[in-house]
Amino acid sequence: MQQKCNERLAVLLQKSGGTELQPTPAAARTERIIVHIDMDCFYVSVCVRNDPTLAGKPVVVIPAKNAYGTSEVCAASYEARSHGIKARMLVREAQAKCPGLIVKVAQFDAYEKVSDCFYDVLWNFSTQIQPVSADEAFLDLSSAGPEVEAVVKRIRNEIMEKLGVPASAGISHNMLLARLATKAAKPNGQRYIRHEDVDAFMKTLAVDKLPGVGPAMKERLQALGVTSMEHLQARSKDSLQQEFGQKKGEMLFNSTRGLDSQPLRLVQPRKSVGTQISWGVRYETDEQMKAFLSDMAAEVSKRMQAANVKGENISLRIKRHASGNVESEKMLNPGQVEIMSKSRKIAWPTDCPEALSREVVELYQSMHIPSREVRGAGIAVDHLVDNATQNSKGVTLTDMWAKKQSPQQKPQQSQAPQSSPLQQSPLPPALRPSPAQQSPVQSLPLQQSPLPQAPPPQLPVPQQEPLAKQTKQAAHKTATRAKGTSKKGSHKKAAGSKKRKSTSPEPAQKKQRQLTMDSFAMTKKS
Secondary structure (H helix, E strand, C coil), rough: HHHHHHHCCCCCCCCCCCCCCCCCCCCHCCCCCEEEEECCCCCHHHHHHHHHCCCCCCEEECCCCCCCCECCCCCCCHHCCCCCCCCCEEEHHHHHCCCCCEEEEHHHHHHHHHHHHHHHHHHCEEEEEEEEEEEEEEEEEEHHHHHHHHHHHHHHHHHHHHCCCCCCEEECCCCHHHHHHHHHHHHCCECCCCCCCCHHHHCCCCHCHHHHHHHHHHHHHHHHCCCCCCHHHHHCCHHHHHHCHHHHHHHHHHHHHCCCCCCCCCCCCCEEEEEEEECCEEEEEHHHHHHHHHHHHHHHHHHHHHHHHEEEEEEEEEEEEECCCCCCCCCCCCEHHHHHHEEEEEEEECCCCHHHHHHHHHHHHHCCCCCCHEEEEEEEEEEECCCCCCCCCEEEEEHHHHHHHCCCCCCCCCCCCCCCCCCCCCCHHHHCCCHCCCCHHHHHCHHCCCCCCCCCCCCCCCCCCCHHHHHHHHHHHHHCCCCCCCHHHHHHHHHHHHHHHHHHCCHHHHHHHHHHHHHHHHHHHC
């Protein structure tokens, strides 16, 4: 839905000549007016529109029907809610509370069409829209001024006429109060909370009506003795921050007083693309699980290509059946699970289904989770870049992939002659001489020069003595240097000389050794 709104903004920018659409500045208006619109019992209302005989009867919508009554209630009409039927309740429990309950299966195609028409109506009244869901959105109608209630009434009437679905609306000067006003106006109504009405309105609310206050937060507040909005308003900001942290404590302190400074986000940049399945996941073998993950990766790739983005990081989230817990009574419901997740960087930004599938399967294998224990899976790709993004060197990612895929060929210098220096001139083509003006000698390759090349002079190579002789000469030099240094050295020399005598060298070798000794002595004297 956010993608469609971004596309509408792009069309309006083109029509307006490229002028950027921004929320009305505070200095240019008397008062900020935010409107929150939400269609009532969206899933059920669409079914009633398609079958008017269901109007005024208890109706629930479920994702799928089965003979055991273990499906889960997605939405319930106000007539069904009066019997105590709530979302996430088993169908058989709901039927036990209301014997005349009418059960309908969700019609997702119809929901998408109605949602598109819903935003078409909103765009006729404002271009400053923040989508929330398929049937819910915020609008900035500051330009309407005192006539804002009449304008909101026209919007709700047009939604009913064109879509056949009732809608409620809340009006105030910030998003928090506008949303709270919508809840107070349901069903099929509207409410305007002005500045002077904030304190009285906030005191009428229960603590769990504030955003961010769920069952766990409610229990913590009750443990502190906070059971009403007045008790919570009596708490200081410091005490709330000490108990719940800086961010959460400040949020509670501001919410109890109807304070909210968050701006209307007209264009929300996409941070990730992914998909998640938590219902009906039951597999016996690893091959089935791998095929399931590959199909999910292909769906993520399809969504990335539709959004014209690629990702550099991929995450896998697995819901594992909690050990020691029995299976849920709800049909193919995950039940009590343990959530495990892993992520990794991708070599380069990609939206390729094969690459995403390979990364996801490797992440799953690294978790070492038996396929029979998997009850749900989710894949998300973030660190997104636009397909037109280039790397730091100015080479597109497509070029990088093509270069990586193509085989590298080494230049063959023996087949292609080298060009002359004139052919490699840095002059522009218009100033370079034509081939006819070039000298024949200059155009000849260097290796084909007609000039004779004289062979390099052959220097005499000195003949080296045999290795055995060089070794004996070195040993003799060492013995000569150590002569007379100590008695121990003399004894070693005598022992060595006896050994040499036993070898009985040839006369020629003795002569050569004597010459070497004389030469060494003369060098030492000089």
